[in-house]
Amino acid sequence: MRRSEVYLSCLGFLFLLLASIFFHARYQQAHAALRLNEMARIVKELELTDLCLFTEARYTRHPSQADLQTPFQDHPMAMEHFPSGSFVKIPENIGRNTCYEALDQ
Amino acid sequence: MKRWINKQKNIIDFTLSSLLRRKGKNTALFFIYMVIVFLLSSVMFYTHALKQEAKIILQSTPDIVVQRNVAGRHDLIPARYAEEIRKIRGVSAATPRLWGYYYDPQSRANFTLMVSESKPLASGDIMIGSGISRTLKVFQGDMMTFRTFAGDLLTLQVANILSSESELVSSDLILLSEEDFRYLTGMAKEHATDVVVRVRNPKEFKTVAGKIVNLLPDSRPILKDEILRTYDAVFDWRSGMVALVIFISVLAFIIFSWDKASGLSAEERMEIGILKAIGWETADVINMKFWEGTAISLTSFLSGLVLAYVHIFSASAPLFAQVLKGWSILYPSFRLTPFINPYQIATLFFLTVVPYTVATIVPSWRAATVDPDLIMRS
Numbered sequence: 001m002r003r004s005e006v007y008l009s010c011l012g013f014l015f016l017l018l019a020s021i022f023f024h025a026r027y028q029q030a031h032a033a034l035r036l037n038e039m040a041r042i043v044k045e046l047e048l049t050d051l052c053l054f055t056e057a058r059y060t061r062h063p064s065q066a067d068l069q070t071p072f073q074d075h076p077m078a079m080e081h082f083p084s085g086s087f088v089k090i091p092e093n094i095g096r097n098t099c100y101e102a103l104d105q
Numbered sequence: 106m107k108r109w110i111n112k113q114k115n116i117i118d119f120t121l122s123s124l125l126r127r128k129g130k131n132t133a134l135f136f137i138y139m140v141i142v143f144l145l146s147s148v149m150f151y152t153h154a155l156k157q158e159a160k161i162i163l164q165s166t167p168d169i170v171v172q173r174n175v176a177g178r179h180d181l182i183p184a185r186y187a188e189e190i191r192k193i194r195g196v197s198a199a200t201p202r203l204w205g206y207y208y209d210p211q212s213r214a215n216f217t218l219m220v221s222e223s224k225p226l227a228s229g230d231i232m233i234g235s236g237i238s239r240t241l242k243v244f245q246g247d248m249m250t251f252r253t254f255a256g257d258l259l260t261l262q263v264a265n266i267l268s269s270e271s272e273l274v275s276s277d278l279i280l281l282s283e284e285d286f287r288y289l290t291g292m293a294k295e296h297a298t299d300v301v302v303r304v305r306n307p308k309e310f311k312t313v314a315g316k317i318v319n320l321l322p323d324s325r326p327i328l329k330d331e332i333l334r335t336y337d338a339v340f341d342w343r344s345g346m347v348a349l350v351i352f353i354s355v356l357a358f359i360i361f362s363w364d365k366a367s368g369l370s371a372e373e374r375m376e377i378g379i380l381k382a383i384g385w386e387t388a389d390v391i392n393m394k395f396w397e398g399t400a401i402s403l404t405s406f407l408s409g410l411v412l413a414y415v416h417i418f419s420a421s422a423p424l425f426a427q428v429l430k431g432w433s434i435l436y437p438s439f440r441l442t443p444f445i446n447p448y449q450i451a452t453l454f455f456l457t458v459v460p461y462t463v464a465t466i467v468p469s470w471r472a473a474t475v476d477p478d479l480i481m482r483s
Contacts, residue, residue, distance in 0.1 A: 002114065002118055003117070003118050003121045003122070004113075004114040004115075004117035004118045004121065005114070007117060007121055007400065008114075008117070010404070011403065011404065011407075014404065014407035014408065014411065015407065017407070017411045018407055018410065018411065018450075021410075021411065021414050021443075021445065022445070022447075024443065025418075025443035025444070025445050028418070028442055028443050029442055029443070029444065032442035034270075035270045035442075036158065036161050036162060036442065038268065038270045038271055039162045039270070039271045039273060039274050040161065040162050040164060040165045041165075042267070042268075042271045042274055042275055043162055043163060043165050043166055043274055044165035044166075045221065045223040045224065046219060046221050046223065046224070046275075046278070046280070047166075047167050047200075047202060047221075047301050048166065048274055048275075049163070049166050049167065049170060049327075049332050050163075050274075050332075050335075051155075051158075051159055051162070051163075051273055051274055051336065052217075052234070052236070052272070052273060052274055052275060052276040052277050052278070052435075052437050053273075053429065053437065054429070054431060054433055055214070055215050055217075055276075055277045055433040055434070055435045055436070056215070056431050056432040056433040057215075058206055058215075060431075061206070061215065061217065061277070062217075063335050063336075063339060064327065064331065064332040064335040064336075065170065065172070065179075065299075065327065067179070082431055082432060084429065084431045084433075
């Protein structure tokens with residue numbers, strides 16, 4: 001077998017894998033519907049507001065319920081204390097003349 | 106057509122032989138390229154999938170949550186606020202919500218305590234999230250001891266465990282009766298943590314929120330939209346960690362492309378000169394360089410992409426787990442649903458393959474248009 005044929009076969013196989021990713025994703029989405037619906041039901045029943053991703057601090061457990069300035073309460077540009085806080089984007093209206101109340105709007 | 110295919114096959118044969126002559130350098134390039142694509146696509150797949158799940162799951166979150174602010178801090182809300190909010194036109198329900206946190210010094214874990222009206226429990230019984238059950242090895246029928254605000258011990262029995270399918274929202278939850286909650290936290294009967302408001306018409310959320318602030322100036326309404334937007338912000342591509350990974354990857358690609366675009370090595374120039382001298386056209390040389398760029402970049406791109414998919418959606422992102430866990434003791438065990446779209450793949454393709462291939466072709470085209478004799482003599 002020529003080198004070009006081996007290479008093109010490998011490339012073809014990789015494209016096949018790429019296509020199968022989409023089929024797999026579609027298949028998984030159909031199967032996940034039950035799990036997602038179950039979670040949505042629990043959210044509705046228990047009146048939950050947040051995903052349970054980071055339980056290390058109050059404001060990281062319920063970021064939607066915390067004040068927006070909470071992770072930056074020491075200083076508007078202060079380094080974040082908890083590791084998961086490093087995911088959160090600094091509020092867009094932050095700046096030298098921004099008062100704390102405005103961050104919460 | 107057959108002739109064209111054969112010609113391409115010959116060029117690919119030659120290109121592969123040429124690449125194999127610099128085996129070490131090209132293999133290293135392939136692996137580094139693949140790792141960068143893997144990192145970039147892993148971050149993209151993970152954040153997109155989490156945002157999509159949050160969007161679906163949190164669709165049924167309360168329309169408005171009303172908190173009370175005292176001296177700029179979240180404070181307990183008087184239960185009578187719910188009655189006043191209920192009088193606002195457009196509000197279908199306003200119920201005080203009892204919830205809070207409990208730090209367990211033994212396991213050093215934070216729990217979320219909650220009283221649910223939809224799952225009423227008898228005093229002395231609790232329902233726990235499967236994250237707590239797994240981490241603390243507590244199962245149905247076992248007892249859990251808590252220290253109350255006054256320092257007394259309160260022992261409660263695990264009546265049930267919340268389903269493991271719901272772990273992404275309930276991993277650290279402890280549901281208990283109102284009586285036990287108030288005894289544990291010391292929260293007075295006339296107070297609640299916040300008030301959950303249901304509004305008949307979704308178009309009126311903002312109007313109702315405005316009316317609540319006018320009626321109760323010390324309140325802070327949080328709209329459903331704001332809750333959903335929070336997770337867009339948490340996993341936004343411009344935010345901390347994500348931006349850092351993207352910045353490093355883009356920087357690596359700039360270095361790659363710069364190295365390629367800044368010119369060819371003496372050996373590569375000589376190769377082009379010889380090919381031109383033995384009769385190759387400029388178009389053939391460019392064609393060869395196109396296949397060379399493709400052989401490295403497209404293969405690395407496809408391999409990196411497939412590996413990233415397996416990493417995130419089959420192996421539950423072990424590389425990101427430590428970053429996400431942070432200092433948490435309780436961490437939900439969940440497998441993300443793969444939400445991917447062609448737009449994501451196209452973005453990754455244009456960010457990685459196109460610049461590299463162009464950077465390979467341009468200097469070769471410049472070398473191929475020069476007199477071969479001049480190249481070989483230089």
